[in-house]
Structures are given as C-alpha cells and as structure tokens.
Amino acid sequence: MTDSLAPDRVVTVHPTPFLELADIRKAYPGVVALQGFSMTVAPGEVIGLVGENGAGKSTLMKILGGIVQPDHGTITIDGEPHAGLTVEESLRAGIAFVHQELNLFDNLDVAANIYIGREPTRAGLLRLVDRLALRALVAPLLKRVGAGFSPDTPVASLSLAQQQMVEIAKALSLDARLVILDEPTSSLPIAETDKLLAVIAGLKAQGIAVIFISHRLHEIERAADRVIVLRDGTLAGTLDRSQNTHDRMVKLMIGRDLKAQIGTHQARPGAVALEALGVRSPAYPHRQVNLQLRRGEILGLAGLVGAGRTELARVLFGVDARLGGEIRLDGKPIALASAADAVEKGIFLVPEDRKAAGILLDLPIAENVSLPNLRAHSRYFLVSRRKEAVTAETARRNLGIKAPTVLARTGSLSGGNQQKVVLAKWLAMNPKVIILDEPTRGIDIGAKAEIYRLMRDLAEAGVAVLMISSDMEEVIGVSDRIAVMHEGAISGTLEKRDFSQENVLLLAVGKPPAGMRQDGLDPLSKNLQKEERRLP
C-alpha cells in the first residue's frame, strides 16, 4: 500500500488522466458492439456509465478487464500505448471490478475473503495461516472503505452494502487505481445505497478513480463527476456535473421521454381483494401487519431491505407459515398451508430471486409457462404439448417475449425476457391477486417499461397488484397507493397526492411525515398518532 493513499491525507484530484481510450472499435460477426469510442480516466474521478442493455457497456468492461481485445484504437496507460490489454496488464494497471453478483465466500470471515488465495503464512512446513498478520493487513483496508465491522466478521452476517465494501476493500488490497462498480446498487435499498455512495466519495478522496455503472439514474446524478452515455455502441454524449440531470441522461440513452412510458392515469380501485389482519411473519414474530389490497389497483410496498416485505409476501403466498393473524380473500378468511393453496385461490407471486425461485432455467419457455397449470394442459393426466405450445405462443406474442421459439431454453433469454416468462405463467391462469417482489431488478429500461405496462393492464382488468420495490422512482411512478414497511409493520400508507421521496423515506425509517393521513389499522401508526396528540 502506498502512503499517498492513506485515508488521512486527502489527495487533490490530479488533472492528468492515467488511462486513456482512443477511437476504440470492437465488432463481432454481424454486430458492431463499440465504435469510435474514446474516454479518459483521471485519478480521483467518479465516472457514471449509463446505457440500455446492448449499448456496449459490457464490451467496454471486457476491453478494460483484458478479456477481449479491441479491433482498432489504442489504450494508453501512464503514457504507454497498448493495442489491447491482457488480463495481467489490466490487473497491473490497477483496474479492479466489483461485479453485480458478488463473489464472496459467505462461510468465511471478511479477512479470509479479502486475502483468499494470498493468505500470509507462518514459516514452517504446514504453512499455517498467520491470523495476526492477516488481521493487521485487513484492518486498514476496512478503515479506508469506512466499514464499521471487524476483519473477523462472518460475511454471511453482513448486509449487501457491507459485502460490497468487502469487495472494494479487496480491490484496494490489490492496489487498485480504478474501481469499476457494475450495477452496485441494483439490489440495495435506499439507506444502504447512501452508504455505498459514501464509500465512493471516500475512494475519490483517496485519489482512486471509480467507474459506476447503474440503471438507477438518481444515484448516478448524485455520485458522478461526469457521465458517459452509451447508445448502440457509440458515445451518445458526455455530461459534466453541471449539466448532469436525470432527464438529460434518459434522453441520451433512449432518445425519448421516460415519463410517457410510466404514464399518468387515474386508477379506479374496486373492492378489497386481499386483506392481512394482524399477520405476523417469521422475520418479525412480534410485529403485526395490516394491509388492504383492492381490486384494480397497484399498491406499492416500499421500505428498507430487511423491513420484512419479502417475508410478508412469502406468508401471503403460503410458502411460509404465518405466526398469527388472518388473511382474507374477497372478505373470507383463507388458510394457506402451501404455495399450491395460494395458487389454487388465484394468489400468485413473482419472486424476488428469479433464477432460484421464479423459473427453471434449463426448461424450455413453454414448459415453464405451463408448469403451474399442467392439469389444464393435459388429457387423462398426459401432458398435451400442443396445448402447451398454444398457451406459450399466445404469451410470447402478448408479452413481447423476445425468443426464437417457445421451445428455446429459458436460461438463454435476457433478464427482462425471463421475467416476462415468470409473468406469463401466471397471466395464463386468471390471477385475482398478483404479488411482484422487485419485478424490474437488473432489467434494462426498455423491458422495465413493458413490465410496468403489463402491471397496469392487469390492474385495469380488475386484478389486485402488490408491487414490492426498493426503487424509489418505480414506487412513486407506478403505484396507485404506497404502503411503507418499517421493521415488520406497515408504518403508513400514502395516497397519490402525498407521494414524494421524502414521505416514503420518512415512513421507511419509521417516522410519519407531518400532516399525512395515517392508516388507522396499524398499531404502530396509532401509537404515533397518540403521541402526536399528546404534544402541546
């Protein structure tokens, strides 16, 4: 570790770039992935990199990481030109990646993860790990990323943002000069995101450059000194901090306005479809959830990660047993012993972890779509592939699933199209209530808009839609009402006129916004109201 990078000595941003890409071109058979692309990276600079999926971000990352070589152009590192980088050259130049899906061993502690494969050892035949030396190496790294946990904390007990800090500390241990964060916030809740942005500011202060790739433009707006927008393999534009606004980024990315896609319309909510009365989930056994979900509305469920939203969804879908309270469907109490019970009653869930629980990646699209409803696709208990293909083909057309045929392996589709397959299997079964847990995580803007449209179509058809989301823009843009969870209970419900980031955030941390109508059913809110009344 060089002394100049110590946290207590803030380095002023050096104006000279140490990395320069000039006129980079990379083509694959049939497609030009990147063309005429140039950029510079100076020490201590935070660069936001945005673009829809397919815009060329991955190719650019592969070139920087030394995985692919450009067809044309030069990469200059510290004044030395290269036609392309090897993986070793990229490492030696101090380019480090923190990927969206973290590569940590959650059965090991923080220190072991950072120095995995390079553990300091004691002298002797057995090469025992020198735990003291390891700790001494790791502690300053953690201090530099501003982590509040110790080197011997098990990784499994850390939050996602903290795990990202571990990855960044690992990059620092390799003397990184440029840390590339690929979609670091897509799975982070609001409060955690702030922590990560603070870490980025800390890196900047230490003279380390950061390239920050995200679909969440508000974070880019907050964090980046400069934003590079890619579209169709070319540089669509560069925005300096002064010109960098959300709307400008979107326009450069897609050349149209996002507002029009989310749409403004008036919901006409009907009768209460699903009602939770004092429901307690295993995550918060002592907190009660009261929630009403009406036909024809999209109810956004916001809150910090760990607030118990996913656990509530699992209880409402019958995969976890509820510890108390009552669930009513159309006013009648229902027993949910398993997901199969919920499915029979028309309550469907699009789970948070698509690959683990949403779809079977190895199966063709058609088999995924028919899976929950094979009885309807069979005669005398024998599956009819013809019926299956008809259903899947209809879904493919209606949902715009981009796949050569419905017999294509689901795992070969993009994230957005996989999510549409999850939706397709439920849409084919006349849902009454559909719960979507982070439905657009890791999906590009175009596919997001289509998923929003599908949700809206469902609501218009009288389906009750519950959308769990940590994306503030999405919650406010898509919902008809927003319920906010805090530590296992609903801390308040917002009507459309009260929608604002501030109100959602206040409720998410358990403080009711002033002058807002409270949800009368919730015990926490009631207490808070009482307290308010007691105030002089």
Added chain:
Amino acid sequence: MTKKDLGLLVLILVVGAVVAFINPRFLLPINIANTANQVGLFGLLSIAEAFVIITGGIELSIGSVVALLGVIFIDLIGNRGVPWPLAVVITLGIGVVIGIAHGTLVTRFKMQPFVVTLCGLLIYRGVARFYTADGTAGFAFGVSFPTLEWLTAGRVYGIPNSFICMVVVAIIAWIVLHRSVFGRHLFAIGKNEEAARFSGIRTGRTITAAYIICGALTALAAIYFAMYTRSISPASHGSFYELYAIAAAVLGGCSLRGGEGSIVGVVLGTILLQELQNLVNLLGIPSSLNFAVMGGVILIGVLADQQWTSLRARRQMSALAQSPAE
C-alpha cells in the same frame, strides 16, 4: 431416444459383438434367455431407483428391502399357508409403507435421503435376519405354486416372464415420467425444488409419491428374486443390489443432482451391466474381478460422457465468444 441412449445402445451392441466373436456361446438362446431374466430382475430395481434419483434423492435400502420382503413373502406362502395372491398384495403393501416412511422422513422431517435410506439399509437387513433367526428361508419340501412359478420364473416363447414384466413396467414408467403431469412435476422438482414450489407444485406429496413408487417396484422385484432363487439367506440376499440399481441409472443418464434421466437409458444401463456380468463369465475372467470390471466400465462410461458434454460446451462457448456482447 436421446443421443445419450443411442450411444449406450451402440456400446451394448459393440460389446456384444466382441464377446460373441471371442466366445460364440454368448449368442446361444439359453445364454440370452438367462441374461434377459437377469435384466428383468435388475431392471425393475433400476427403474425403481430412477424415480427417486430424478427427484434429486437417493435410495440405498433397495438391497435390504429385497432381502426382507423376500423372506416375508416366502414365509407367508411357504410356512403360513397364506394364498399367494394375498401374499403378493401384502408384500407390495409393505413396500408401499416403506416408501411412505422414507418419503415422509425426507419431505416432512427434512432429513437427507442418503441418511434416511442408509439407516433403512441397516434396519431392514437386521430385521430380515432376525425374522428368520439368521436361518435360510425356503419352501418346504414338495410345496409348489404352478401359476406363481409360471408368472415369475416361467417363459413365453422362450422369453423369461420376468423380462416381459420389466418391459411392461418400463413402458408404464416411461409414460408416467415422460408424458404425464406427475412426471413433469417430478423433473421440475429435481431441477429446482424451490422454483417448483413457487409454481404451486405440492413438492412434498410429489417426492413422497416417488418413494412410494420406488418401494412398490422394489417389492415386486423382491417377489421375482425370491421365486428365482427359491431360498433366501437373509444375511447376503440382495447385497449391493442398490448399487447395481444406482449404477444402471447413472449409466442411463440420470444425474445424481436430480432432474435428469430417461427410462430408456435406465433399461439400457441395466442391459449393459448384465452384459458385462455375462462377459466376465464367458471370457473366463476370474469372477472375483466381477466388481472391478463393472466399476471400471461405469467410471470410463460416465467420464467419456462428461468429457464429451464439456467439449461440446467449450465449442459452444468459443462460438459465443465470437458473437456480439450485450
């Protein structure tokens, strides 16, 4: 028939041709009929095992169940004078009960299939030895059951009825696994139990059903084995049969991780194993090497198959590397 099944068939034919060339006795009707009988007996066990392996589980108690149900069946008809159709029903019933027990322990009590069935292996073997006081169970002198004997050890046009029985079971199993709603659910659970549950499949019931089918088929096989050997020493009868069944299923393309496998492959796997057994006898290889030959062939077969698959995957990857990124 998948490519894998076809490859297995070719291997069977090639090995058969080589053995027949060295020792023409391989092709004698009596030899073929004997081998077919063995294929029938072990095929039933392999199909039973396949149902459990496809769910991602394993059934290790098959051999012990064959011993326990064998001694019970012979005792019922030989010593206790129970009419044989009733004895068949009782034996199949016990097989079903064992399946229910294993399935319940695995799904409701969340025990690992390996542990449950390993304990089963020990328990049933012990009970079988206790049941006969470690003696050999056999028919009393002069007792005979012409119909039962014809059904189990008899032949039609020279084809052993055990083989015919196995073919009938295989056809039904093929329809159930590869064409029915239940089969779809079974494969989905084997591939990804969580996603299957989230699709509204009653995973617990489905997995239990697989263990019940396995138990019933094992019971059927136990009756055939009992009638074939006619006397059972419970300490050794059926030893290692679970491993033959697992080996045949693996040779036939079942993945021990679950979600993969075909009935055609399992039957072909059984045929190959019995052919190897026959090869050891006919080529004068010391019979003590029996297991070693079988183990070696399975190892090479599975290794070759995986190398072939990963070679194809590598080719695909290099083709993808040439194509555009996102």
